Amino acid sequence: xxxxxxxxxxxxxxxxxxxxxxxxxxxxxxxxxxxxxxxxxxxxxxxxxxxxxxxxxxxxxxxxxxxxxxxxxxxxxxxxxxxxxxxxxxxxxxxxxxxxxxxxxxxxxxxxxxxxxxxxxxxxxxxxxxxxxxxxxxxxxxxxxxxxxxxxxxxxxxxxxxxxxxxxxxxxxxxxxxxxxxxxxxxxxxxxxxxxxxxxxxxxxxxxxxxxxxxxxxxxxxxxxxxxxxxxxxxxxxxxxxxxxxxxxxxxx
Amino acid sequence: xxxxxxxxxxxxxxxxxxxxxxxxxxxxxxxxxxxxxxxxxxxxxxxxxxxxxxxxxxxxxxxxxxxxxxxxxxxxxxxxxxxxxxxxxxxxxxxxxxxxxxxxxxxxxxxxxxxxxxxxxxxxxxxxxxxxxxxxxxxxxxxxxxxxxxxxxxxxxxxxxxxxxxxxxxxxxxxxxxxxxxxxxxxxxxxxxxxxxxxxxxxxxxxxxxxxxxx
Numbered sequence: 001x002x003x004x005x006x007x008x009x010x011x012x013x014x015x016x017x018x019x020x021x022x023x024x025x026x027x028x029x030x031x032x033x034x035x036x037x038x039x040x041x042x043x044x045x046x047x048x049x050x051x052x053x054x055x056x057x058x059x060x061x062x063x064x065x066x067x068x069x070x071x072x073x074x075x076x077x078x079x080x081x082x083x084x085x086x087x088x089x090x091x092x093x094x095x096x097x098x099x100x101x102x103x104x105x106x107x108x109x110x111x112x113x114x115x116x117x118x119x120x121x122x123x124x125x126x127x128x129x130x131x132x133x134x135x136x137x138x139x140x141x142x143x144x145x146x147x148x149x150x151x152x153x154x155x156x157x158x159x160x161x162x163x164x165x166x167x168x169x170x171x172x173x174x175x176x177x178x179x180x181x182x183x184x185x186x187x188x189x190x191x192x193x194x195x196x197x198x199x200x201x202x203x204x205x206x207x208x209x210x211x212x213x214x215x216x217x218x219x220x221x222x223x224x225x226x227x228x229x230x231x232x233x234x235x236x237x238x239x240x241x242x243x244x245x246x247x248x249x250x251x252x253x
Numbered sequence: 254x255x256x257x258x259x260x261x262x263x264x265x266x267x268x269x270x271x272x273x274x275x276x277x278x279x280x281x282x283x284x285x286x287x288x289x290x291x292x293x294x295x296x297x298x299x300x301x302x303x304x305x306x307x308x309x310x311x312x313x314x315x316x317x318x319x320x321x322x323x324x325x326x327x328x329x330x331x332x333x334x335x336x337x338x339x340x341x342x343x344x345x346x347x348x349x350x351x352x353x354x355x356x357x358x359x360x361x362x363x364x365x366x367x368x369x370x371x372x373x374x375x376x377x378x379x380x381x382x383x384x385x386x387x388x389x390x391x392x393x394x395x396x397x398x399x400x401x402x403x404x405x406x407x408x409x410x411x412x413x414x415x416x417x418x419x420x421x422x423x424x425x426x427x428x429x430x431x432x433x434x435x436x437x438x439x440x441x442x443x444x445x446x447x448x449x450x451x452x453x454x455x456x457x458x459x460x461x462x463x464x465x466x467x468x
């Protein structure tokens with residue numbers, strides 16, 4: 001029951017996520033046969049059965065359908081300060097005791113791909129950009145939801161500022177915890193998509209994504225990468241940690 | 254309603270096609286839905302047995318749910334609008350009044366509800382109207398969950414995202430209750446089964462004495 005699009009180049013470069021898949025698999029014991037094939041090093045995990053092929057085709061169709069439904073000007077509902085849940089729930093593919101703590105002094109946000117100005121950014125520089133914040137509902141692919149307040153530079157403004165090719169299809173993210181994911185360009189440019197340096201007006205904690213998390217109120221939670229180290233713009237499908245295991249890529253809200 | 258000899262056609266072709274596609278789609282939606290539910294249960298006391306869930310894990314359950322939903326919804330909407338436009342609902346489901354429902358329910362409980370091939374009694378009418386409303390509501394609440402930002406107006410009807418989740422769950426539960434009742438009644442009055450395949454029923458078919466046909 002595993003949906004595998006194309007094997008993302010990132011997946012080949014990095015072996016850590018596969019180890020993490022293994023860990024989660026045995027912890028949760030909820031893995032499909034397809035993912036078991038991945039664990040055993042078998043790379044022919046695509047299209048195991050006719051049912052898998054149909055599900056894959058339907059998930060690709062759902063990506064297109066969601067892209068068509070997506071209205072770049074439609075804003076996610078915003079809530080009141082009293083609705084904010086603080087401290088916010090920790091959620092990742094590993095336990096809270098394994099949270100990555102990025103050192104601010106060494107931190108540099110790297111840019112690559114179809115971006116004109118690839119100079120790296122320090123946190124201080126990001127904090128000098130105009131900031132925005134919203135109180136929105138974070139919806140997890142599992143179904144639960146929580147309201148939080150995230151603040152930081154508008155991601156769309158940032159992309160335009162560094163000369164990203166906004167006609168490209170994808171914006172990809174590589175994270176300090178080996179997580180990776182990608183957004184469609186329209187969602188990356190959505191006015192509420194934010195480089196969240198803060199949560200509830202305080203510097204975002206490591207457990208919630210320090211140095212920053214890309215907060216995307218129009219996507220499910222796993223499309224909101226934390227501890228972002230590198231941002232790249234590309235026309236080649238970058239996939240993602242969960243997406244490569246079968247979660248729908250677009251996963252719009 | 255056409256007749257040949259002592260046979261009458263009680264289920265038009267489009268109703269039978271809808272019924273069987275819907276039966277399969279509904280089972281797949283419920284089983285994959287239970288998989289998704291288990292990932293983050295709404296109620297602590299309720300988790301569905303893994304053997305009754307579809308997809309193997311959350312990702313697989315979601316893939317099934319979001320693939321089969323197209324079949325379920327397109328099939329449902331075609332049936333719904335054809336039924337309205339063709340007058341099927343007007344002829345078969347209405348009129349139905351609270352008094353007629355109480356009267357027929359009373360008769361049914363006393364075992365005195367006559368079985369009239371090709372005509373629904375009031376209990377049948379309200380059951381079918383009810384399950385059609387439930388299916389339309391499970392569709393709309395599902396839309397509000399699936400695209401909580403794009404369809405936020407629909408979501409507001411249900412009290413927002415979490416409200417839509419609850420409504421979706423309640424509709425599922427009531428649809429399951431309908432399915433159980435439906436299957437039990439078909440088992441009690443098996444002569445109702447063949448017409449949902451062929452469309453034809455024997456007008457003079459012996460009616461099981463004292464058994465009510467609500468299936």
